[in-house]
Structure formats: C-alpha cells, structure tokens
Amino acid sequence: MSEHLHIERDAGLLTLRMQRPDKKNALTRAMYAGMAEVLDEAARDAAVRVVLLSGDEHCFTSGNDVADFLQAPPSGLNSEVFQFMRALFDFPKPVVAAVAGPAVGIGTTLLLHCDLVYVSRDAQLKMPFVNLGLCPEYGSSLILPRLLGHARAAELLLLGQSFSGEQAAAWGIANQALDDGPATLAKARAMALRFLELAPSAVADSKRLMRAPDREALRRVIEEEGVLFSQRLRSPEAVEALSAFMQRRKPDFSRFA
Numbered sequence: 564m565s566e567h568l569h570i571e572r573d574a575g576l577l578t579l580r581m582q583r584p585d586k587k588n589a590l591t592r593a594m595y596a597g598m599a600e601v602l603d604e605a606a607r608d609a610a611v612r613v614v615l616l617s618g619d620e621h622c623f624t625s626g627n628d629v630a631d632f633l634q635a636p637p638s639g640l641n642s643e644v645f646q647f648m649r650a651l652f653d654f655p656k657p658v659v660a661a662v663a664g665p666a667v668g669i670g671t672t673l674l675l676h677c678d679l680v681y682v683s684r685d686a687q688l689k690m691p692f693v694n695l696g697l698c699p700e701y702g703s704s705l706i707l708p709r710l711l712g713h714a715r716a717a718e719l720l721l722l723g724q725s726f727s728g729e730q731a732a733a734w735g736i737a738n739q740a741l742d743d744g745p746a747t748l749a750k751a752r753a754m755a756l757r758f759l760e761l762a763p764s765a766v767a768d769s770k771r772l773m774r775a776p777d778r779e780a781l782r783r784v785i786e787e788e789g790v791l792f793s794q795r796l797r798s799p800e801a802v803e804a805l806s807a808f809m810q811r812r813k814p815d816f817s818r819f820a
C-alpha cells in the first residue's frame with residue numbers, strides 16, 4: 564500500500580486520506596492503485612458501511628502527479644488511474660468527500676462520483692485539462708454540462724476557470740460550504756457517521772437506483788474520454804504544458820496550428 568495513503572477504520576466508517584503534503588497530495592500511480600484496492604476490498608467487506616474520502620485541512624489534492632504524466636503516462640484502460648476510477652464508479656456504498664484547499668483535475672471530477680460532498684468556503688476547485696493540452700475526464704464532459712448548462716460548464720472545462728467551495732455548493736457540485744478546513748472535515752465525518760444508523764441494503768439499493776439512469780452512457784463516455792486523454796498526454800501540446808508546469812513557466816502554444 565502506498566505510504567501516501569492513510570486508512571482508518573472506526574466501526575463501519577472507513578476513512579481514506581490522501582497524504583502527500585509536500586506535493587499537495589498529487590496522486591501517483593501507487594496512490595491510485597492503493598485507493599482502488601481499498602475501495603474494492605471495502606465493497607466486499609460487510610463491516611464497512613460508508614467511506615469518507617479526504618485530503619488534509621489545507622489541501623484535498625492537486626490531481627494527477629504531473630511528473631508521472633510526463634514520465635509514465637497511463638498506457639491503457641487498465642492502468643492504475645482507470646482502476647481507481649472504476650472502483651469509485653462501481654462502489655456500491657455511500658462515499659462522502661471532505662474538500663479543503665485545492666482540488667485540481669481528478670480532485671474535482673471524482674467529486675461527481677461521490678454521494679455527499681462538503682467543501683471549505685475558500686476551496687479552489689479547478690479542471691485545467693485544456694490548459695494542459697488535455698481533455699475532460701471521468702465523465703465530466705457529460706455530467707457538468709447537464710448539471711450546470713453548457714455555458715457555465717464551458718468556462719470550467721474549456722477555459723479551466725477555477726471556482727470556490729462556495730460556488731461548488733451553490734451549483735450543486737457540493738452539499739455545503741463550511742467556514743474552514745477543520746469544520747469541513749468534521750461536518751463530512753458527522754454526515755458519514757449517519758449512514759451507520761441506516762439499513763445498509765436500503766442505502767445501497769437507493770444509491771444504485773439514483774445512479775442507474777445515466778450509468779451505461781456515463782461508463783461509455785468515461786472510456787471515450789480515457790482513450791482520448793491518454794492519446795493527448797503524448798501530444799506535443801500536452802508535453803509543452805506539463806513541462807512548463809514542472810519548469811514553473813507559462814506554456815507557449817504559439818507554434819501549434
């Protein structure tokens with residue numbers, strides 16, 4: 564298991580914390596593999612009733628590790644990031660997310676697959692896929708235009724505009740915006756604990772019904788996005804943008820037609 568994941572069991576609550584503070588909890592292949600494994604095991608373990616997913620009080624996650632994107636981009640739909648995406652997408656029990664600070668890329672799109680989401684008011688959510696020469700992933704190209712309308716989704720997905728926790732709550736991406744990181748983690752935990760008092764099969768049946776209408780279309784879109792995203796990672800545009808991030812400079816797309 565990755566040293567950058569912290570897993571805690573407390574009765575039926577399993578807390579999965581991304582913990583790589585020196586890199587803003589950027590997700591490595593080992594972290595994705597670990598998170599997929601934890602979710603797959605929790606799905607099978609009747610003692611686990613609910614999962615709480617978080618970073619720390621200052622940062623949720625800065626998304627995929629950019630160095631990994633450059634040096635070891637995912638090579639197919641069985642690579643670690645897709646294992647994680649499938650594990651969360653198929654997870655039959657409730658998942659509650661607590662988001663403070665930055666939630667970048669998959670740090671935002673994974674929230675669309677959680678059941679309850681609590682954010683700090685000043686959290687910074689962002690999907691800078693196009694800015695990195697990439698394209699939307701994890702079903703965001705389907706879910707966000709439906710949830711927000713095309714115009715607002717275009718600001719977020721085409722321009723990569725960032726938005727606050729307060730906006731995420733107002734737009735229905737999150738349930739509630741809290742004052743700060745500690746309040747957000749406490750609220751998310753309190754809400755997760757509520758599931759321990761409910762009938763587990765009734766919760767699972769209800770979650771399945773709520774997700775069912777869009778499920779197969781969404782699965783197809785996630786695959787289509789995944790194929791294109793993997794191709795784009797190898798494109799000169801993406802290599803320029805990702806290298807620029809590592810070199811702390813602005814990308815220069817002027818030579819691309």
Ligand code: COA
Nearest residue numbers: 585586587589625626627628629630665667668669691692
């Ligand atoms: N992958 C790899 N390293 C990352 C990272 C990522 N996604 N996000 C941050 N880091 C590293 C930085 O390179 C820096 O490392 P260093 O101290 O060795 O130089 C360290 O984490 C701190 O990041 P920094 O950018 O200095 O922090 P900040 O508070 O100014 O900004 C973010 C935080 C999250 C807004 C900013 O780091 C960021 O935009 N990260 C990239 C996010 C991204 O593009 N993700 C991929 C989306 S598809």
